[in-house]
Amino acid sequence: MLNQKDILSTIEMIDQQHLDIRTITMGISLLSCCDENPQKALMKIYEKITRYAENLVKTGEDIEREFGIPIVNKRISVTPMALVAGASHTEDYAPFAAALDRAAKACGVNFIGGYSALVQKGMTEADEKLIRSIPKVLAETDLVCASVNVGSTRAGINVDAAALMGQVVKDTAAATTDRDGFGCAKLVVFCNAVEDNPFMAGAFHGVGEAERVINVGVSGPGVVHHALQAVKGQPLDVAAETVKKTAFRVTRMGQLVAQEASRRLDAPFGIVDLSLAPTPAIGDSVARILEELGVSVCGAHGTTAALALLNDAVKKGGVMASSSVGGLSGAFIPVSEDEGMIAAARAGTLCIDKLEAMTCVCSVGLDMIAVPGDTPAETIAAIIADEAAIGMVNNKTTAVRILPAPGKRVGDTIEMGGLLGSAPVMPVHPESSADFIHRGGRIPAPLHSLRN
Amino acid sequence: MNAIVTVLGHDKVGIIAAVCALLAKNNVNILDISQTILQGAFTMVMAVKMDASCSVGDLRTQLEALGQEMGITIRIQREEIFDAMHRI
Incomplete structure (x- = not known):
């Protein structure tokens, strides 16, 4: 029989330490929904999503009850919409987002990701139409998440796209002024975006993926x-060992849930994403782990090293525990979603420059950061370019999810509620980056020998 | 199907009797019980075997209701979750 101590330790993890499955995400390919006639395409999209994901939420809830493990989110990711909508003769892509929104609501999921375009090397007409529609779409829909990949290690950085995204982020904030620019919380700009990420807002179902698939994100x-x-x-090697063992246990649970969900939904098991995803709840913070390692406040010198240890140990433990690991797999550092990060940012210890350094050693990027509402679009584009450069050179995924909250200044806080938390507005450098961004063009792909 | 029932709360008369009666009523066989008082808290872990007619979801609802009535926490979870986390 199982050891009583082990059983009670699992229950304590769930009850007091916020152990949960953060998300079960069903990836659905919409490539078969392409149609010259946009009306027909919309019908096909709605029909396919609701057919495949009909039982997703119920299955998640059943597993939650039977195994006694909370499954916080059930979500859907779809093929990057620019690829699907591009087949239709239409100038207006907003109805495609509306169809996703309706399908997500019919299925009862809390987000649907994949209003996306992959433009790391260049933009098609469809990509550009989709990107330009993002502010309107994020203001008019509730559950749709958008993402745009502007760079990759193989292609370099599309600075024209980064510049455009700087403006799109600003416009999205303006379109949702009544909600403190909340639309930006549903918009991610990536470099090296992954095709099997189960986490929002950056999830989409890549073209290299199967017809449908179940991906699970643990926490x-x-x-x-x-x-x-x-x-x-x-010593820190003891700490690393401890993290590894813990990550192993957590991931084994994720693997079990993923396999069970895949079997019940008759969809192949894709990956378990090993990310440590915080929530604004006390005791569920990545920043507090770094502080437990000995950095007095997250953001102080030593934070990057502590995070590197944590991130690597989580992967080492997790990889052993799952038959297939993928997605983003790393520690997340979303400022507004992490109680310790919020406190450190309020205290002024954690600044954007330090966060940028931290993203060199962990997943995923500058995430859920509120900046002053009057931050110029070029500055946001430059922040995107900086972050993309880190991803491109280091062969890793990086992203920017930034909220220039209209009318807000440094010291203000924007409240988003729920898992998205609250974000203290952080200062950006006031000096202009406009000339750099206005040059446009591409930053060529980096050399991968002579590495230093 | 095997499951683990855990009961946690303040010690009082009749906890084991009430839980066992409910399990028996649902035709659930108890394979093993370990019970102790941990820092004043009643702690019981039971390994049980359910037949096909009984679902974990149903039993969970009943056990939770009983727990509420007695002022204790009663859980049932499928055994696989503990196997996965603590055995290779």
């Missing part, structure tokens, strides 16, 4: 934090 910053409290003051 557990609270569990890691708690485990580290038992090895206080011991």
Whole structure:
């Protein structure tokens, strides 16, 4: 029989340390829905999503009840919409987003991702139409998430696209002024975007993926934090071992849930994403793990090193525990969604420059950061370009999800509620980057020998 | 199907009797029980075997209701979750 101590430790993890499955995401290919006639395409899209994902939420809830493990989100990701909508003779892509929104609501999921375009090397007409429609779409729909990939290690950075996205982020904030620019929380700008990411807002179902697939994202910053409290003051290799063992347990649970969901929904199991995803709840923070490792406040010197240790140990433990690992797989550092990060940003210790350094060693990027509403579009584009450069050179995924909250200044806070939390408005450098961004063109792909 | 029932709360008369009676009524066989008082809290872990006619979801609803009535927390979870997390 199982050891009583093990059973009680699992229950304590769930009850007191916020252990949960963060998301079960069904990826659905919409390539078969392409049609010259946009009306027909919309019907096909709605029909296919609601047919495949009809039982997604119910299955998630059943598994939650039977295994006694909370499954926080059930979501859908679809083929990048620019690829599907591009086949239709229409100038207006907003109805495609509306169809996604309706389908998501019919299925009962809380987000649908894939209003996306992949433009790392160049933009098609469809890509550009889609990108320009993003502000309107994010203001008019509730559940649709948009993402745009502007760079990759193989293609370099499309600075024209980054410049356009700077403006799109501003316009999205303006279109949702009544909600403090909330639309930007549903918009991610990527470099090296992955095709099997189950986490929002950046999830889409890549073209290299199967017809449909189940991807699962686990969580557990609270569990890691708690485990580290038992090895206080011991050398960092001991801490790394402790994180590894904990990540192994958490991921095994994710693997079990993923396989069970895949079997019940008759959709192939894709990947488990090993990301440590925080929530604004006390005791569910990545920042507090770094502080447990000995950095007095997240953002102080040493934070990047602590994060590198954490991120690597989570992967090492997780890889052993799952038959297929993918997605973003790393520690997330979304400022507004992490109670410790919010506190550190309010105190002024955690700044955007430090966050940028942290993204060199972890997943995924400058995430859920509020900046002053009067930040110029070029500055946002330059932030996107900086982050994309880190991803491009280091062969990793990076992203920017930034909220220039209209009318807000440094020191203000924007409240988004729920898992999205609250974001203190952080300062950006006031000096202009406009001339750099206005040059446009592409930053060529980096050399991958002579590495230093 | 095997499942694990855990009961946590303040110790009082009749907890084991009430939980066992409910399980028996649902034709659930108890394979193993371990019970202890941990820092004043009643802690019981049971391994049980359910027949095909009984669903974990139903049993969970009944056990939760009983727990509420007695002022204790009663859970049932499929055994696989513990196997996955603690055994290779």
